[in-house]
Amino acid sequence: MTFCNGPETVRPIPPLNPLHVFECAARHGSFTKAAEELGVTQPAVSRQVALLEDYLGVRLFHRETRGLTLTGEGKRYASQIAPAFRCIAEATDELVSARAAAPLKLQVYATFMAKWLMRRLPQLQTNHPDLRLRTRTAVTPVDFARDNVDAAIQLGTGDWQGMDSVFLFADEILPVCSPALLAGGPPVKTSADLLRYPLLHSHYRRRDWPDWLEAAGAAMADTQEPLMFPSSLLTYQAALDGLGIAMGQPAMLETELRSGSLVCPIDRPLRRDLGYYFVVPPNHQDRARIAKVRNWLLEQVAAG
Incomplete structure (x- = not known):
């Protein structure tokens, strides 16, 4: 895994909600399944992904009649941000479990x-x-x-x-x-x-x-x-x-x-x-x- 360590400068971080939606859609390979996991509508997922693409200035998905596939940039980006979301999920689960106990x-x-x-x-x-x-x-x-x-x-x-x-x-x-x-x-x-x-x-x-x-x-x-x-x-x-x-x-x-x-x-x-x-x-x-x-x-x- 590559860790993005560097000078203590302000780093460009995209809006977290569109980023979370993209990670979910990339993991499922489907806007519909991402919408089910997140409890929102499929158009809402599509809009959030479009916001992220506008922010980054790149296409993350190929939207085709036969389905949805990641672009080359989207595949690389998803592989790099996915570990961060796994860490967040694991840390949250650990915190909630400890509190429940x-x-x-x-x-x-x-x-x-x-x-x-x-x-x-x-x-x-x-x-x-x-x-x-x-x-x-x-x-x-x-x-x-x-x-x-x-x-x-x-x-x-x-x-x-x-x-x-x-x-x-x-x-x-x-x-x-x-x-x-x-x-x-x-x-x-x-x-x-x-x-x-x-x-x-x-x-x-x-x-x-x-x-x-x-x-x-x-x-x-x-x-x-x-x-x-x-x-x-x-x-x-x-x-x-x-x-x-x-x-x-x-x-x-x-x-x-x-x-x-x-x-x-x-x-x-x-x-x-x-x-x-x-x-x-x-x-x-x-x-x-x-x-x-x-x-x-x-x-x-x-x-x-």
Whole structure:
């Protein structure tokens, strides 16, 4: 193979699309077969080859009634550019294959991971054994320019600029506690009765109790000292241990509510304009695997 090494000067390179079309037509010896490979019409192939011939100032094909044949110049030119297109195809295949083999990186909240996603991951592995998923937890909103992740699940209104978002489910909240706490304390008949118990707060969800109480027609006493925990996971554990009443997310506490280890002293859920969304950067390169994860998440939500 001859490599065109020379002085570092600007080299005359033809328009790449006509060049690609010519290489394909020369390889097939047919405008029609080239059109089929490229997904265009036969006249479009003919026009692109004519553009290249005009640029080069030579005839590359003999166009005859019996068919299409390369001219001498066309044959030499095709043999010299074909290795370059093979190298491009091989490099592209290697890059795409390596990316497909790499795990898809997903950022989620620790509570979402532990209480919702974790128990569903075996189903993802069963449905898509070829899909490798690597998760990381973070509280801060995802920044695809900064964070080395392919997608994220985060809480909000879904209007994040520079991201494509798909709604999963609403952020619904209601009070939860250990049944033992209620058995040993004052009766709870109204929302205001909850204020007679310690209220457990999560640092990153400080509006939960005030919003719920306001919607229920009650308000926290100014003198009431909140018990603050650094995460929802720890807040829920404190509720399980009987330290007080937490503002819980039923979607995250399905197991505890079903088993009865947590109960709702006042069954009055509040749904605000917040929800969990699957978010990805626009024009993501790995659309096929992103779509698999997105569709699987929607199936899990629909299944309840």
